[in-house]
Amino acid sequence: MFRNYFKIALRNLLKQKVYSVINVFGLSFGMACVLLIVIYVKDELSYDKFHQNAEDIYRITWSSDNPQTRTPHPMAQALVRDFPEVISATSLSPLWGAGLTKQTFSVKNPENDIAYDERDILSVDSTFFDVFSFDLLKGNKNEVLRNVGGILLSETYAQKYFGNEDPIGKTLSINDDRTMVLVEGVFKDVPKNSHFHFDALLSYVTLKSLEGPDDPYYTWADFGHYNYVKLKEGSDPDKLESQLMEWTMKYVEVPEEEMQRAIQNGMHFKFQRLTDIHLGSRIRWELEPNGNKEYVYIMSAAAILILVVACINFMNLTTARSTERAREIGIRKSLGAYKSQVSVQFLGEALLTAIFAMLVTGLIAEVCLPFFNVVTNKSLNINYIQQPGLLLILIGGTIVTGLVAAIYPSFVLSSMNPVSSLKGVGKLKPKGAGFRKTLIVFQFIISMTLLSGSLVIYHQLQFIHDKDLGFDDDRVVVVPVKNGDLIDKIEVVKTELNKITGIEAVSATSNVPGKQFNQNAISRADDLQVRTNSSETYVDYSFFEALGIDFVSGRSFSRDYPTDSGAFIINETAARELNLRDPVGKEIIWYTDNNGREPLKGTVIGVVKDFNYGSLHEPIRPLLFCLAPSYNDILIKVQGENFTETIADIEQTWKGFESRFEFEYSVLSDDMGQLYVGEEKTANVFGGFSFIAILIACFGLFGIASLSYSQRVKEVGIRKVMGASVFKILTLLVKDFSILIGVSIVIAVPVSWLIMDSWLENFTYRIGISVIDFVASAVILIIIALFSLSYLTIKTAYSNPVDALKEE
Structure with missing residues (x-):
C-alpha cells in the first residue's frame, strides 16, 4: 500500500513539474534561511558554555546610572x-x-x-x-x-x-x-x-x-x-549580591550615610552570569564587543516568517489544484477508499516534496553560507558529522514543515464528495478559495513588513552616517602610540608630521571618539553636593582645532597660559549637570583615581559644544578635558587629495622616531562606523530575507494565477467573442490579485510601523518613520508581483477564443 502511495506521489510530482518546482524551491529557500539562522543562533547561545560548571560562574560588575564591568582587584x-x-x-x-x-x-x-x-x-x-x-x-x-x-x-x-x-x-x-x-x-x-x-x-x-x-x-x-x-x-547569587555593599565597608572606609545614599541611588555590585554576558551585557569596559539578543530575535523571526511564506505557498498550490485531481479522488472513494487513506496519500506527497526540498536546502545553505558569514562577521560551518544535532534539526524540521504545510490541503481534498467529483473537473467549484486568498494576503503582509523594515533600517543607518556629530571625523587618521617613550618627544614628532604636504593639523589624545572613555566624578568646588559622573580625556593644545570642535564660551588650552596645566575644559552637558550657568572662571573638583592622587581642583577655562563622542544609541554624557602628556593616539587631519601618498609620508616620518613597533593607522570615520556593525548586520540580513520572501510569495502567486487563469480560459474566450478589448481582459485578470496585494499593504503598514518604531527607540538620535518608506515598499512589491503575473496575464488575454470554445 505504501509503495503504491509512493509511486503515485512521485508520479504526480513529476507530472506537475511547474508546481513541484515552485513548492520544492519555495520550501527549500525557507528551510535554508531557517537552517542558517539555527546555526547562527546556536553559535550565539553557545558562548562560554564550554567551561565546566559555567552556570555557576559569575562576573562581578558595578551597577549605577552608568554601569561598568570593572571592579577592584582585591575583591575576588x-x-x-x-x-x-x-x-x-x-x-x-x-x-x-x-x-x-x-x-x-x-x-x-x-x-x-x-x-x-x-x-x-x-x-x-x-x-x-x-x-x-x-x-x-x-x-x-x-x-x-x-x-x-x-x-x-x-x-x-x-x-x-x-x-x-x-x-x-x-x-x-x-x-x-x-x-x-x-x-x-x-x-x-x-x-x-x-x-x-x-x-x-x-x-x-x-x-x-x-x-x-x-x-x-x-x-x-x-x-x-x-x-x-x-x-x-x-x-543563590541574588542573596549574596544583596550583602556585597555593606560587606565592602570591611575593607573600604566609607561613612555609613554615604553608603546608604549610594544604595538608595541604585549603586551596587552585581553578579552577572558568565553565560549571559555575550548576549546580555553592553555596559562600559566590556573586554570585547558583545552580541545583541534583540538582533538574534529579529533574525530568527525573519527566518521563521520566510518559512511561513513557503508553507503558505505549498498549502495554496495544493488546494488550488484540487479541481484537477477531483476525478482521481472521486474514483478512489467510489472504490472504497476511506477519508483517512486519501489524507495519508496527500500527506505522503507533502512529505516527499519536503524531502526533495531538504536535499535542495543543504545545497542552498552551503552556497549562501560564505555570504552569510560575511554579513554576520562569523566563521560558521555546516558539518553534519561533527554536528549531528544539526542533521536531526534538518530532518525533524523537514518532517514538521511537510506535515504542517499539508494538514489543511489533505483535509480539503479528502473531504471532497465523490459524486460531485465524478461529474467532472470543469463543473467542480474549487474549495477554500476564500481561505487561499487570506493566505495570499498573509504572505504579502510578511513580505511588505520585511521590505519596509529593511528600508527603515537603511535610512536610520544613513542618518547615522550623515549626522553632524559635532566634530569632524572625516579624513582624520588615528595612529596608536605603542611606545610610551615616544610621549616624551611627542612635540618633536608632531612638528615633523606637520611638515608633510597634505597635513592640516596634528594632535595627541588619550582617548579617541568612538572608543571607551574612563569616568570619574566631578563636582562644583563651592557646593560638593552638586556632583555628576563625567568621562575624561587628556589632550594637547591642538586637539579641538584638529577635530573642529566649537567652543560656546571661553577658550582652548594655550601655551600662553602656564596655569592651563591645572585647568579644565568641559562640554555643555557637564556644565548643565553641575548647574553652572556661566562656567568659565568657576572652579570644579575632579575626583580622579589616577595613581591614587587626591581630588584635583581646577578652573574651567572653556566650554565646548556638545558632540557625540560615543554611540548614537546613547545620550551625550558629561566630558572633562585635561591638558597632560598622557597620550594613546595621534590624530592627523589629512587633506582629501593624494591621501595614499600622504599616508606613506606619515609612515616614513613615524618610523624615523619609532622602529620597534609596526606602523598602524585607522580612519576616525571608519572607527565611528564600527559602533553600528550590529545594525549593518541586521540591515543586510533583513534585506536578503525580504528579497527571498518576496521571491517565494511571487512564485506562489504565479502558481495560483496559472491555475486561476486556466479555469477562466473559456470565460476569456466568451468575453473576447462578445467584443471585450485586450486591455479590458488584462484588467479583469489582474484585478483580483491587485486587490489582495492592496489589502496586504494596508494591513502591513501599521504592523511594520509599530515594529520599526519600537526598534528605533534603541537610538537616542533617530529618524522619524517616513511615509515614503512605505510608499516605496508598496511600489516595489506591486511592480514585482505584477511582473510575476505579466507573462500569464498577457498569454491568457491574447489567447485565441476559438481554441478556448471549440470543445463546447
Missing part, C-alpha cells in the same frame, strides 16, 4: 575568604591596560630574533584555571602563574615564536628586553565562542614584582579589573 580573593558559597575567584585585565585600551607590546624570542607586535596579553591571578576551563596542553595548572616571570602562550603564539620546538623553559622578551619572561605552559587557542580572547597570560605576581605590591592599581580604590567567581552549586 576577599570573597573567597569571607563567603563559603564562593569556591574560587580570579581577577584579570589587559596587560598594563586596565581595560582602557589593549596596549601593544614588542615580543621577541632572543634566540632567533623573531619579533612581533602583540596586543592579546592578559594579566591574571594564579587562580585563573580554578575558575575557567581553558585547556592547558603543556604545564601544570596547579603550578603555573605562581612564579615571577612566568608566562603561558597559546598554541598559535608557541608556533609563531618557537616553531616545532618545545617552548617550555624558553625565554621571551617584552619591549626590548625590559621584561624577560619564561614560558611555563601552552594552552589550546581560546574558542571563538568565548566573550574574551587572549594569546598569552602573565601573572599578577610578575606585575607586582615590577610595579610594587603597594601600587594603587591593586587596591580597593581602583575599579580597573575584571573579577570572576565560581559559586557552589545551588547557591
Whole structure:
C-alpha cells in the first residue's frame, strides 16, 4: 500500500513539474534561511558554555546610572575568604591596560630574533584555571602563574615564536628586553565562542614584582579589573549580591550615610552570569564587543516568517489544484477508499516534496553560507558529522514543515464528495478559495513588513552616517602610540608630521571618539553636593582645532597660559549637570583615581559644544578635558587629495622616531562606523530575507494565477467573442490579485510601523518613520508581483477564443 502511495506521489510530482518546482524551491529557500539562522543562533547561545560548571560562574560588575564591568582587584580573593558559597575567584585585565585600551607590546624570542607586535596579553591571578576551563596542553595548572616571570602562550603564539620546538623553559622578551619572561605552559587557542580572547597570560605576581605590591592599581580604590567567581552549586547569587555593599565597608572606609545614599541611588555590585554576558551585557569596559539578543530575535523571526511564506505557498498550490485531481479522488472513494487513506496519500506527497526540498536546502545553505558569514562577521560551518544535532534539526524540521504545510490541503481534498467529483473537473467549484486568498494576503503582509523594515533600517543607518556629530571625523587618521617613550618627544614628532604636504593639523589624545572613555566624578568646588559622573580625556593644545570642535564660551588650552596645566575644559552637558550657568572662571573638583592622587581642583577655562563622542544609541554624557602628556593616539587631519601618498609620508616620518613597533593607522570615520556593525548586520540580513520572501510569495502567486487563469480560459474566450478589448481582459485578470496585494499593504503598514518604531527607540538620535518608506515598499512589491503575473496575464488575454470554445 505504501509503495503504491509512493509511486503515485512521485508520479504526480513529476507530472506537475511547474508546481513541484515552485513548492520544492519555495520550501527549500525557507528551510535554508531557517537552517542558517539555527546555526547562527546556536553559535550565539553557545558562548562560554564550554567551561565546566559555567552556570555557576559569575562576573562581578558595578551597577549605577552608568554601569561598568570593572571592579577592584582585591575583591575576588576577599570573597573567597569571607563567603563559603564562593569556591574560587580570579581577577584579570589587559596587560598594563586596565581595560582602557589593549596596549601593544614588542615580543621577541632572543634566540632567533623573531619579533612581533602583540596586543592579546592578559594579566591574571594564579587562580585563573580554578575558575575557567581553558585547556592547558603543556604545564601544570596547579603550578603555573605562581612564579615571577612566568608566562603561558597559546598554541598559535608557541608556533609563531618557537616553531616545532618545545617552548617550555624558553625565554621571551617584552619591549626590548625590559621584561624577560619564561614560558611555563601552552594552552589550546581560546574558542571563538568565548566573550574574551587572549594569546598569552602573565601573572599578577610578575606585575607586582615590577610595579610594587603597594601600587594603587591593586587596591580597593581602583575599579580597573575584571573579577570572576565560581559559586557552589545551588547557591543563590541574588542573596549574596544583596550583602556585597555593606560587606565592602570591611575593607573600604566609607561613612555609613554615604553608603546608604549610594544604595538608595541604585549603586551596587552585581553578579552577572558568565553565560549571559555575550548576549546580555553592553555596559562600559566590556573586554570585547558583545552580541545583541534583540538582533538574534529579529533574525530568527525573519527566518521563521520566510518559512511561513513557503508553507503558505505549498498549502495554496495544493488546494488550488484540487479541481484537477477531483476525478482521481472521486474514483478512489467510489472504490472504497476511506477519508483517512486519501489524507495519508496527500500527506505522503507533502512529505516527499519536503524531502526533495531538504536535499535542495543543504545545497542552498552551503552556497549562501560564505555570504552569510560575511554579513554576520562569523566563521560558521555546516558539518553534519561533527554536528549531528544539526542533521536531526534538518530532518525533524523537514518532517514538521511537510506535515504542517499539508494538514489543511489533505483535509480539503479528502473531504471532497465523490459524486460531485465524478461529474467532472470543469463543473467542480474549487474549495477554500476564500481561505487561499487570506493566505495570499498573509504572505504579502510578511513580505511588505520585511521590505519596509529593511528600508527603515537603511535610512536610520544613513542618518547615522550623515549626522553632524559635532566634530569632524572625516579624513582624520588615528595612529596608536605603542611606545610610551615616544610621549616624551611627542612635540618633536608632531612638528615633523606637520611638515608633510597634505597635513592640516596634528594632535595627541588619550582617548579617541568612538572608543571607551574612563569616568570619574566631578563636582562644583563651592557646593560638593552638586556632583555628576563625567568621562575624561587628556589632550594637547591642538586637539579641538584638529577635530573642529566649537567652543560656546571661553577658550582652548594655550601655551600662553602656564596655569592651563591645572585647568579644565568641559562640554555643555557637564556644565548643565553641575548647574553652572556661566562656567568659565568657576572652579570644579575632579575626583580622579589616577595613581591614587587626591581630588584635583581646577578652573574651567572653556566650554565646548556638545558632540557625540560615543554611540548614537546613547545620550551625550558629561566630558572633562585635561591638558597632560598622557597620550594613546595621534590624530592627523589629512587633506582629501593624494591621501595614499600622504599616508606613506606619515609612515616614513613615524618610523624615523619609532622602529620597534609596526606602523598602524585607522580612519576616525571608519572607527565611528564600527559602533553600528550590529545594525549593518541586521540591515543586510533583513534585506536578503525580504528579497527571498518576496521571491517565494511571487512564485506562489504565479502558481495560483496559472491555475486561476486556466479555469477562466473559456470565460476569456466568451468575453473576447462578445467584443471585450485586450486591455479590458488584462484588467479583469489582474484585478483580483491587485486587490489582495492592496489589502496586504494596508494591513502591513501599521504592523511594520509599530515594529520599526519600537526598534528605533534603541537610538537616542533617530529618524522619524517616513511615509515614503512605505510608499516605496508598496511600489516595489506591486511592480514585482505584477511582473510575476505579466507573462500569464498577457498569454491568457491574447489567447485565441476559438481554441478556448471549440470543445463546447
